[in-house]
Amino acid sequence: MKKIHITGLGLLGGSFALAAKQKFHELEISGWDINEQNLQDAHILGMIDKTQEFPEKDTDLVILATPADTLTDLVSTMLDKAGDGTLVIDLGSTKGSICSALSAHPKRKQYLAGHPIAGTEYSGPRAAFPELLNRKVMILCEMEKTDLHLKEKAYELFDALNLKLRFMEPEEHDKQLAFVSHLSHISSFMLGKTVLQKMEDDKNIFDMAGSGFASTVRLAKSSPAMWAPIFSENRMNILEALDGYIENLQKFRSKISENESDEMKKEMAEINSIRDILDLQS
Incomplete structure (x- = not known):
């Protein structure tokens, strides 16, 4: 695991960043958030190494942790720009509409629909902490549609973060x-x-x-x-x-x-x- 890009640097995205940095010491994380204060806080807190809206072509994983109504368009855009070895994962709390909308995308095999059952009542990067994800359930949908070798990158991260995997249909x-x-x-x-x-x-x-x-x-x-x-x-x-x-x-x-x-x-x-x-x- 060399490079991760995270869009949405709030509680969930920020916690993924902090936890991943603890487990992969040579990891480089780029990040983006529509909120300028969140971007500044993410730098101060050491969540990201650099700011950029889109990942580099050799990025291993793209993690999207933005509001549910933004994710379909965002995943599609990220897939369009992704390199052949990049896996795009969304962390949205709803899965049916996004899986349906992306079913015909030409790079569908580079997308993984995920939902970690983790959170608190607080929001923003300053609410994030690396232990948020420890031993939490990570729901994955339509696994058969994701490229086998790219899934191994996701499994490497999920295993390092001690997530418990569960598999469900989006509906x-x-x-x-x-x-x-x-x-x-x-x-x-x-x-x-x-x-x-x-x-x-x-x-x-x-x-x-x-x-x-x-x-x-x-x-x-x-x-x-x-x-x-x-x-x-x-x-x-x-x-x-x-x-x-x-x-x-x-x-x-x-x-x-x-x-x-x-x-x-x-x-x-x-x-x-x-x-x-x-x-x-x-």
Whole structure:
């Protein structure tokens, strides 16, 4: 591994850069970000060695970590400019539309659709840290369409960063992420909004907030610039998830309204089984 180029030097792209530099000491990383401050911070923090919008022809890997609605055009442009030995990887949170759009690209074999299940509620290069990716799941889609020898370059990086690989079809990926990731962000944003609206009447409401509220609303601090495009790109799956969520909320509201204490206890006890599922995943 000699050269990597990263476009999008925020939390994810920056963490990839920092982690890769720890593992490959002779590695040269070029980078680009539309935000000039991010570029300056990336230099100061040692993420990139030089600034350039497009990679050199002998670059091994191009990693794209920009908002979901920019990735299709960006991957296509990078493939057009890539050398024959360059693999282009996107890290977007939606995979269906981009895989479909790039299916007929003449350099499709030089593209790998990826999504690391890693992140925090913070954004920008100053939020990045090399341990972000350690032992996290990296989902890869349509592996059979990527050149075998180029995939070896990706495997070398993923193995060095201790990523756990999972393989999914793009449509399956988008449907499952709508429920376990995208819906939770919407819930957090809307809980935050509800409490902010209440604060207009009661300025001291946050004095009552404990750790439960803080953990539940944590994701409401996430970047709107990243999440609004995700909600748009995966809207049909998210709408399905929201419909089920809203229905469950309405049913539970009815139990509260009718003071059905035993029914509430029973339902919550059944939901407690998620604890065992999550414990197995940790």
